[in-house]
Amino acid sequence: MIARKDLSITDYDSYFEKYIQCISPTDDMHFVLNDHLSQNLASVKAFDKSLNYSYAVGKWSAGALLMHCIDTERIFQYRALSIMRGATHKLAGFDQDVFAQSVDVFAFAKADLLQSMEITRAATIDLYRNASIQALEKVGVVNGKSMAVKAIPFIVCGHWKHHLSILESYY
DSSP states (O other), X not given: OOBGGGOOGGGSOGGGHHHHTTSOTTOBHHXXXXXXXXXHXXXXXXXXXXXXXXXXXXXXXXXXXXXXXXXXXXXXXHHHHHHHTTOOSOBOOOOHHHHHHTTSSOOSOHHHHHHHHHHHXXXXXHHHHTOOHHHHHOEEEETTEEEEGGGHHHHXXXXXXXXXXXXXXXX
């Protein structure tokens, strides 16, 4: 199975290096996808403030930060699926602030957020569970940059780790 150490900088845009570096080099993609879900859920369950809480004016609320992570994982699922299936069109980036602005009021409970995290990750795990090495090695163009399918699980999990550390440090 592909481990983080098997990636090269040419497998993803350098912007994502900070997320890739959050993952241990020896961790393989299936371990990361499964193990990090447990860690993520535990972190959110332990969060004892309102999802509407923000640590400063102009910063996302805790709920917006968590929805950003869920939305990002969903977008990366689509990117991975598109590239795996041989789509040749260039995949667009997304404006995270536009997405975050649309979830500034939380009408759902923390339990709903946790369920969305679990469902989203289950779909990610399912996408990668039976992917062939050939599918994982495919490369597409995302936001004008090359991206290999095999880099996506590490980016997603590193992205979660990055934002959960912000949640724990600032919120």
